Amino acid sequence: MSPRLTDWSIALATVIAFMTGVVSLITGHPQEWLIFVLHAIGGFWLLLLMWGKVRRVWPRLVHLLRWDRRTIFGLLALLLVMLAFGSGIWWVTGGDVSVGGFNLLNWHILLGFVVTTAIIFHTFVRAKRLRTRDIVGRRRAVHFSALLIGGVALWPGEQFTERILNLPGAKQRFTGSREVGSYSGNAFPTSSWVADQPRPIDVQTWRLTLAGAVTIPREFFYHELVSAGDELEATLDCTSGFYSTQRWRGTRVGRLLDQVELGRDARYVSFVSMTSYRWSLPLEEARHALLATHSGQESLSHGHGFPLRLVTPDRRGFEWVKWITRVEVLTEPELGQVVSIFTSSFTNNGRGD
Numbered sequence: 001m002s003p004r005l006t007d008w009s010i011a012l013a014t015v016i017a018f019m020t021g022v023v024s025l026i027t028g029h030p031q032e033w034l035i036f037v038l039h040a041i042g043g044f045w046l047l048l049l050m051w052g053k054v055r056r057v058w059p060r061l062v063h064l065l066r067w068d069r070r071t072i073f074g075l076l077a078l079l080l081v082m083l084a085f086g087s088g089i090w091w092v093t094g095g096d097v098s099v100g101g102f103n104l105l106n107w108h109i110l111l112g113f114v115v116t117t118a119i120i121f122h123t124f125v126r127a128k129r130l131r132t133r134d135i136v137g138r139r140r141a142v143h144f145s146a147l148l149i150g151g152v153a154l155w156p157g158e159q160f161t162e163r164i165l166n167l168p169g170a171k172q173r174f175t176g177s178r179e180v181g182s183y184s185g186n187a188f189p190t191s192s193w194v195a196d197q198p199r200p201i202d203v204q205t206w207r208l209t210l211a212g213a214v215t216i217p218r219e220f221f222y223h224e225l226v227s228a229g230d231e232l233e234a235t236l237d238c239t240s241g242f243y244s245t246q247r248w249r250g251t252r253v254g255r256l257l258d259q260v261e262l263g264r265d266a267r268y269v270s271f272v273s274m275t276s277y278r279w280s281l282p283l284e285e286a287r288h289a290l291l292a293t294h295s296g297q298e299s300l301s302h303g304h305g306f307p308l309r310l311v312t313p314d315r316r317g318f319e320w321v322k323w324i325t326r327v328e329v330l331t332e333p334e335l336g337q338v339v340s341i342f343t344s345s346f347t348n349n350g351r352g353d
């Protein structure tokens, strides 16, 4: 391929891998598995393109005397891409190592951000315009398609190898997450999106407030929410790479909403934590979600959100709000929630003061 076509393809593959990567972190519905496949294909394509690029600059690399600052940066970039790719592929095939307290998936995410920033920056500073003669021609088209098809074909290849060799990766969910402590009550990992760690809540004084677009707001006692006894089996799938299925118990959100009169324009239901962390669901979906007080036979531990947490099937773990104190009916989507999950840990309650 022409150097410019290679370089622009690298930029494109990076953008594809980056965007699908970001979306994959917040995707929890099995029907959206294609996002994860596209992410893998983007990565494989990038790898093949890099190989072409390295071959082109190889003569310059082997002559130490011809090195300059750009060579160093180039090598650094190559190393970063390899590490980003390596950590990703190692994770999905079942690699279970932790470096500096972070697992391979965490490193993959971090490196993905760094590589993308570097490549975008490099593209803006140094990219040369793509001319017609860089693209046209049968040989160009053949080479370009071969690399792209290669990238696409490596995905089923990897899946197949995983199964044949029975690698641990074959047991992962479509999100890449691994099972930990299913059906174990509270004996599965606790996790926070940033670092929420409120003080334990006293249910004697705790009340759940149901407010917003309702005619008359209401408060509920802990024991009222327990006694409803609604059950829901669902899988919590955290972006950090574990999942856990439990039989949750508590009160269906629909049952709760039925106790008040909703405003005619009610569209969403927002679940607000005592740390101010919050997330919302469309009204119909929210009705089927559960406000859980129990996991299996055990009442929720503090770490898992006692006294009340949201259980919302096919949504990623970060949406399963813990330590809920307020349910608010909304008439329109609320974008502030996206900020809230990053800032809640810096509030007094979020820090546990």
Ligand SMILES: Nc1nc2c(c(=O)[nH]1)N[C@H]1C(S)=C(S)[C@@H](COP(=O)(O)O)O[C@H]1N2
Residues within 6 Å of the ligand: 188, 189, 190, 191, 192, 193, 194, 195, 196, 236, 237, 238, 239, 273, 274, 275, 277, 303, 304, 305, 316, 317, 318, 319, 320, 321, 322, 323
């Ligand atoms: N209030 C609050 N709720 C939260 C979080 C948080 O940081 N604060 N983290 C979320 C994330 S990222 C996940 S994966 C799940 C983890 O639930 P667990 O600790 O019960 O495993 O809780 C979610 N609910």
Ligand SMILES: [Mo]
Residues within 6 Å of the ligand: 191, 192, 193, 237, 238, 239, 240, 317, 318
């Ligand atoms: Mo998470």
